[in-house]
Amino acid sequence: MDSQAIAPGHAEPHEVHEEHPAYLRHHFVTVDQQRETASFGMWLFLLTEIMFFGGLFMAYLLYRNWYYDAFVASSNTLGIGLGTTNTAVLILSSFTMAMGVYSAETRNRKGLLTSLSLTILLGLTFLGIKTIEYHDKYTEHHIPGASFSVEDFVHPTDKRDVPLAPDMAQHAQLFFFLYFAMTGMHALHMIIGISILFVLLYQAYHGAYVNGHTSTIDNFGLYWHFVDIVWIFLSRCCI
Amino acid sequence: MSTESGPVSHEHHIVGPKTYGLILAALMVLTATTTGAAYIEMGVFNPIVAIGIACLKAVLVILFFMHIRYSSKVMMLTVGAGFSRFWC
Numbered sequence: 001m002d003s004q005a006i007a008p009g010h011a012e013p014h015e016v017h018e019e020h021p022a023y024l025r026h027h028f029v030t031v032d033q034q035r036e037t038a039s040f041g042m043w044l045f046l047l048t049e050i051m052f053f054g055g056l057f058m059a060y061l062l063y064r065n066w067y068y069d070a071f072v073a074s075s076n077t078l079g080i081g082l083g084t085t086n087t088a089v090l091i092l093s094s095f096t097m098a099m100g101v102y103s104a105e106t107r108n109r110k111g112l113l114t115s116l117s118l119t120i121l122l123g124l125t126f127l128g129i130k131t132i133e134y135h136d137k138y139t140e141h142h143i144p145g146a147s148f149s150v151e152d153f154v155h156p157t158d159k160r161d162v163p164l165a166p167d168m169a170q171h172a173q174l175f176f177f178l179y180f181a182m183t184g185m186h187a188l189h190m191i192i193g194i195s196i197l198f199v200l201l202y203q204a205y206h207g208a209y210v211n212g213h214t215s216t217i218d219n220f221g222l223y224w225h226f227v228d229i230v231w232i233f234l235s236r237c238c239i
Numbered sequence: 240m241s242t243e244s245g246p247v248s249h250e251h252h253i254v255g256p257k258t259y260g261l262i263l264a265a266l267m268v269l270t271a272t273t274t275g276a277a278y279i280e281m282g283v284f285n286p287i288v289a290i291g292i293a294c295l296k297a298v299l300v301i302l303f304f305m306h307i308r309y310s311s312k313v314m315m316l317t318v319g320a321g322f323s324r325f326w327c
Binding site for chain 1: 290292301313317318321
């Protein structure tokens with residue numbers, strides 16, 4: 001978000017110097033330098049996010065190796081249909097976000113508003129499908145903790161599933177703990193992203209980001225694509 | 240500070256809808272492939288194929304949607320180093 005986004009004008013008395021766009025801050029020499037620096041900063045943040053999610057993925061890999069049977073059995077209880085649909089929804093939202101960046105760069109206000117709105121819609125669709133999946137976990141007693149039941153693993157209803165020993169079946173709780181931790185953190189990132197999108201939509205409606213200063217939209221696009229990439233790995237690894 | 244030497248910056252390249260559309264189609268095809276591959280019994284290669292395709296999708300998103308394909312060497316180096324060091 002840019003505090004100068006909607007009203008980029010010099011309000012205070014200003015030293016006379018070379019003509020420059022209002023959105024060029026004084027600690028930068030050129031607009032390109034400002035744009036690249038902002039982009040670089042966002043990438044550094046995304047690298048820290050890789051470390052953050054990387055830790056969780058490492059934990060998942062390790063425990064999948066140690067308690068293979070429980071993890072495979074648990075993974076099979078997750079519906080492949082909803083997971084794949086969510087992946088398609090997020091990839092589409094990455095496309096609409098990229099189109100938003102293109103609209104901002106080509107100074108197309110209507111296109112930008114449409115793209116941001118579609119991205120919000122797809123993001124909310126993703127969260128809606130996630131809610132359904134979480135509810136399924138609740139009804140199946142797969143939420144780790146007091147309500148967890150090993151019934152589905154010790155006495156599986158599907159004839160193709162191999163029944164687990166009770167102590168191995170308890171390790172399924174670990175799978176679901178990691179499942180909720182990872183998809184929960186991802187969903188939190190989605191919620192934060194959608195909230196920021198609403199702010200960007202409001203600012204774009206009032207004329208921001210189509211006057212040449214597209215940095216904010218560019219960098220938010222980077223964040224959104226990153227959250228998409230995390231989901232791509234999440235849905236392939238955990239399911 | 241004099242601006243004679245000026246900061247070295249990279250030309251800003253605008254990526255068009257056609258490129259984005261192609262990458263979208265490729266990502267959808269890869270998603271369908273991963274789903275289909277999950278039903279084929281390949282033993283120890285199943286997770287390898289799944290993660291391999293996921294890596295390919297991530298690379299496509301990073302290169303095109305996130306514009307690294309059109310970025311300066313500094314950006315490419317930063318992202319490449321970060322992705323390989325922290326992810327792998």
